[in-house]
Structures are given as C-alpha cells and as structure tokens.
Amino acid sequence: MGAEVMSAEVLAFRDVTLGYDRHPAVHHLTGTVNAGELIAICGPNGAGKSTLLKGVVGLLSPLAGSIVRPDDGRARIAYLPQAAEVDRSFPINVYDIVALGLWRRTGLFGGISHADRERIAAAIAAVGLDGFERRPIGTLSGGQMQRALFARLLLQNAEIILLDEPFTALDAATVRDLVALVERWHGEGRTVLAVLHDLELVRAHFPRTLLLARSPVEWGETRTVLTSTNLTRARHMCEAWDESAHACEPARTERAA
Amino acid sequence: MNAYDLLIAPFAEFDFMRRALIGVIALGLGAGPVGVLMMLRRMSLAGDAMAHAILPGAAVGFLAAGLNLFAMTLGGLIAGFAVALGAGAVARATQMKEDAALAAFYLVSLALGVMLVSLRGSNVDLLHVLFGTVLALDDPTLLLIVGVSTVSMLTLAVLWRPLVVECVDPGFLRSVSRAGTPTHLVFLGLVVLNLVGGFHALGTLLAVGLMMLPAATARFWASDLTALVVAAVLVACGSGVIGLLVSYHLGVPSGPAIILVAGGAYVLSVLVGPIGGILPRLMPRRHLEA
Numbered sequence: 359m360g361a362e363v364m365s366a367e368v369l370a371f372r373d374v375t376l377g378y379d380r381h382p383a384v385h386h387l388t389g390t391v392n393a394g395e396l397i398a399i400c401g402p403n404g405a406g407k408s409t410l411l412k413g414v415v416g417l418l419s420p421l422a423g424s425i426v427r428p429d430d431g432r433a434r435i436a437y438l439p440q441a442a443e444v445d446r447s448f449p450i451n452v453y454d455i456v457a458l459g460l461w462r463r464t465g466l467f468g469g470i471s472h473a474d475r476e477r478i479a480a481a482i483a484a485v486g487l488d489g490f491e492r493r494p495i496g497t498l499s500g501g502q503m504q505r506a507l508f509a510r511l512l513l514q515n516a517e518i519i520l521l522d523e524p525f526t527a528l529d530a531a532t533v534r535d536l537v538a539l540v541e542r543w544h545g546e547g548r549t550v551l552a553v554l555h556d557l558e559l560v561r562a563h564f565p566r567t568l569l570l571a572r573s574p575v576e577w578g579e580t581r582t583v584l585t586s587t588n589l590t591r592a593r594h595m596c597e598a599w600d601e602s603a604h605a606c607e608p609a610r611t612e613r614a615a
Numbered sequence: 616m617n618a619y620d621l622l623i624a625p626f627a628e629f630d631f632m633r634r635a636l637i638g639v640i641a642l643g644l645g646a647g648p649v650g651v652l653m654m655l656r657r658m659s660l661a662g663d664a665m666a667h668a669i670l671p672g673a674a675v676g677f678l679a680a681g682l683n684l685f686a687m688t689l690g691g692l693i694a695g696f697a698v699a700l701g702a703g704a705v706a707r708a709t710q711m712k713e714d715a716a717l718a719a720f721y722l723v724s725l726a727l728g729v730m731l732v733s734l735r736g737s738n739v740d741l742l743h744v745l746f747g748t749v750l751a752l753d754d755p756t757l758l759l760i761v762g763v764s765t766v767s768m769l770t771l772a773v774l775w776r777p778l779v780v781e782c783v784d785p786g787f788l789r790s791v792s793r794a795g796t797p798t799h800l801v802f803l804g805l806v807v808l809n810l811v812g813g814f815h816a817l818g819t820l821l822a823v824g825l826m827m828l829p830a831a832t833a834r835f836w837a838s839d840l841t842a843l844v845v846a847a848v849l850v851a852c853g854s855g856v857i858g859l860l861v862s863y864h865l866g867v868p869s870g871p872a873i874i875l876v877a878g879g880a881y882v883l884s885v886l887v888g889p890i891g892g893i894l895p896r897l898m899p900r901r902h903l904e905a
Contacts, residue, residue: 466792
C-alpha cells in the first residue's frame with residue numbers, strides 16, 4: 359500500500375465520551391487513526407478499552423462528542439469481541455463458523471462458490487486448523503477456538519480490524535502464531551487496534567499505543583507511552599463509578615495526543 | 616389384530632383420521648424446526664409463555680363470533696404478536712432481559728383475556744381452545760394448518776443464516792449487519808404463527824408440546840444442526856401419527872395422546888440417547904487414544 363494511503367485518516371475521535379447509563383467509560387477522547395497503523399490499547403480493567411472498540415464498531419453510541427468512521431463502516435471494519443460472547447455449546451462446526459467471514463460477499467442469502475470454498479480452506483490452513491473443519495466448536499480448546507475466529511477475520515478481508523483481548527489465556531505458541539497474523543495484516547496496510555494487557559508483547563510488536571484509564575493518559579509511539587510514570591498515572595486515574603457524580607461540564611475536556 | 620388393522624386401517628377407513636394425519640404431519644414440519652431454534656436460543660419456556668398469551672386472544676375471538684375459525688385465529692394472532700413483538704422490542708430497546716419482558720407481557724395479556732371474558736358474563740366452553748379438536752379438522756382449519764407450516768418453513772429457509780449466527784455469535788452479527796433485531800422479531804412471529812396453527816388441533820397449551828418435546832428429544836440423538844432439525848421433525852411427525860393411533864385404538868383424547876407419545880420419546884431419549892443419555896454415560900467403556 360502506498361505512502362499516500364498510509365497517511366490517510368480512517369478513524370477520528372472528536373472529544374468522544376462513551377459509557378453506560380450516563381456514566382462515562384471512555385471520557386473525552388480526541389485523536390486520529392491513520393490507515394495502516396498498528397495500535398495497542400492498554401490500561402487497567404474498567405479503563406474503557408472494550409467500550410472504545412464497541413463505539414468504533416457502532417454497537418454503542420457516544421454520550422457526547424463523535425467518532426468519525428468510514429461511511430460503510432460495517433463492511434470495512436472487522437471486530438473480534440472477547441471470546442466469551444461465542445456460544446460454544448451451539449452445534450456448529452469449525453468450517454461453518456469460519457465461513458461466516460464471507461458475510462460481506464454472501465450477505466443474508468448469498469451462496470458459497472467454489473472459489474469461496476478455496477478461500478475458506480486457505481484461511482483454515484493459515485491458522486493451522488487443517489483437519490479440524492468438521493469438528494464442533496464445543497470440542498475445541500481455547501487456543502483452537504481463537505485460531506478459528508482469526509481464520510474468520512482473515513476471510514472478512516477488512517481494512518480496519520479491532521481485536522478485544524485476542525491473546526488472553528492462550529499458550530505461547532498460539533500467541534506467536536496469531537501475532538504473526540496481526541503483523542501480516544499490518545504489512546498489508548490494514549489498520550489494527552488491539553486491546554492488550556501484556557505490555558512486553560505490546561512493546562515488541564505494536565509501534566503505537568493508546569494508554570487509557572477512562573480518560574486518555576497518553577497516545578503515541580509505544581516507547582514514549584508505556585513509561586513507568588504514565589503507567590502509574592493510569593492506575594490512579596481509573597476511578598470508581600459514582601452514583602452521586604455531577605454532570606460533566608464541557609469546559610473540562612481533556613485531550614490526548 | 617394384524618399390522619394393517621393396527622397401523623393402516625384407521626386411516627384407510629375414516630376420513631377424519633386422514634385429515635388428522637395431514638394436520639399433525641403439517642404441524643410437525645412447521646413446529647419441529649422452530650422448536651429446535653427455540654431450544655438453541657435458550658427460549659424453551661418462552662413458547663409456553665406465548666401460548667398463555669394466545670389463549671385470551673382466541674377466547675375473545677370465540678366470544679365475539681362463536682366457534683369461528685377466522686375470529687379465533689385472528690384473536691390468537693393479535694394477542695400473540697402483541698406479546699411477542701412487545702416483549703422483543705422492550706428487551707432490545709431497554710436494559711430488561713427478554714424472559715422478564717415476556718413474563719410481564721403475557722401476564723397482562725392473560726389477565727386482560729380473563730377480564731374480557733368475565734365482562735361478557737357468559738360461561739364459555741373453552742375446551743376447544745384449551746385442548747383442540749384434532750379429530751374434527753374441517754377444510755378451512757386444515758388449510759390454515761398447512762398454510763402456517765408452509766409459511767414457517769419458507770421463512771426459516773430465508774432467515775436461517777442470520778437466525779443461526781444471532782444464536783451462536785450475536786456480537787459478530789451486530790458487527791456485520793443490522794439484521795439481528797428484525798430477524799429475531801420475525802422468528803418470534805413464527806413461534807406465534809405455529810402455536811396459533813397448532814391450537815386448533817391440540818389446544819393452545821399442548822401446541823407447545825409438539826414444538827419443544829421433539830426438539831429436546833432430538834438433542835439426545837443429533838449433535839449437528841441439520842441432523843437436529845431432521846430428528847425433531849421426525850419425532851414430531853412420528854409422535855403425531857402414533858398418538859393418533861393410540862387415541863383411536865384406546866379411545867383416549869387425541870391431543871394429550873400425541874403429546875404423551877412425544878413425552879415418552881423424550882423420557883426414552885434421556886435414558887438411552889447416545890449423546891449425553893443416562894445409560895450411555897453409565898456404561899463402562901475404555902477411553903480413547905486421542
């Protein structure tokens with residue numbers, strides 16, 4: 359992908375506040391994401407990381423401010439929620455769950471062509487699940503399930519990929535293979551935002567980081583963001599839900615990078 | 616008594632038995648797959664709540680126009696759709712979970728029905744609505760049941776993909792499509808439609824039996840979605856046919872007989888079903904190598 363495209367803005371947060379029942383989970387975030395960026399979103403539990411991804415996908419409307427997305431966001435954004443949202447007891451096999459990645463092409467009613475079948479087989483092979491095609495998802499290990507979901511992401515062929523704690527509770531080999539896929543997407547010029555807790559992994563593979571603690575702490579190059587000062591600030595900024603909190607005044611806007 | 620007398624003669628000799636046969640097979644074809652999806656969506660008891668919602672609607676139809684197919688069907692459909700769509704919409708638009716919303720809506724419907732019936736001041740014979748009359752299906756009723764079954768199967772064929780995805784990974788469906796909510800509401804509509812079709816034959820409450828018992832039975836025999844649907848339809852139709860024969864030969868009411876046969880199939884499956892049944896679990900078998 360060329361340099362012009364690399365610098366194009368694909369997402370913009372304009373003083374956005376996201377939350378639940380008027381309580382902010384992400385508070386006054388401003389910043390832009392350029393095409394091709396590989397960004398880690400870090401912060402303590404309850405810092406608003408998953409909420410931010412939901413806002414980007416459009417599953418949650420901002421309480422204030424706005425998120426500027428591509429017009430056809432649903433078609434261009436692929437989103438991997440936390441694994442717990444998949445009903446593993448449902449009688450569906452690996453092949454069918456991976457094939458859902460073709461949704462953009464098939465939609466509600468479209469059939470799967472011969473070429474599509476080859477794409478599905480290639481995606482399953484790319485995540486190392488050859489031979490697992492007919493296995494019900496309920497019989498997969500946590501790592502195998504996550505590989506299947508990554509195969510689905512491969513098929514989605516999206517320009518913007520959002521991953522919510524994609525490597526949690528996985529062994530080292532699985533993490534290594536899946537990180538390689540993320541780097542492959544980065545190499546192809548796709549934009550990737552991943553919520554992560556493993557700071558060593560972030561430092562090794564993610565050039566940019568957004569450190570979030572409800573309010574943004576710092577957003578920029580990973581080595582300048584993940585400093586001990588910033589991490590300490592992040593731990594202190596994340597305050598509890600307050601039933602008696604006052605309405606937020608517009609003048610209190612805080613800004614990140 | 617030979618096999619012909621036992622299995623074929625009742626249908627060969629009597630027109631009302633042939634009509635009942637067509638009725639129960641059509642009901643099985645429609646309600647079987649709907650039941651499987653209800654079970655997989657963890658809504659097994661929602662069907663029962665909706666049946667309670669339909670009952671007052673059908674009763675009001677009966678009060679207004681007597682034993683009139685159109686009036687009772689319309690009453691049942693209005694009450695059922697109001698409850699199903701109302702509960703579905705509240706669950707999607709507010710923080711309330713769907714089971715609680717459904718409970719709230721069906722109870723209001725039930726109370727409203729009882730109120731209207733008592734205001735009319737007549738001591739209505741609601742046995743028809745409660746227990747159905749599968750052995751007295753006239754042409755219009757049979758056409759209604761077969762029509763419901765056809766609409767149900769065609770709608771499921773069209774909506775199968777979003778229905779399955781919404782069940783297995785709702786987050787994924789929300790991220791790629793806005794089809795989730797409309798699909799769910801159409802599905803709730805299908806449940807109502809099948810229950811209304813079923814109540815003429817089996818009564819409002821027992822109609823749920825032909826929806827949920829075959830689905831629960833199939834879970835002990837099939838682990839793949841397609842096989843589950845096929846198994847549920849076979850159990851539903853089989854229960855219908857055997858129940859009719861039991862009713863004919865023993866002189867017992869046909870609706871309960873059909874549901875009891877389905878119940879028998881369920882109990883048998885709990886005991887010996889190869890997928891998670893009690894006896895296969897207790898059998899000492901050596902573990903596998905991999």
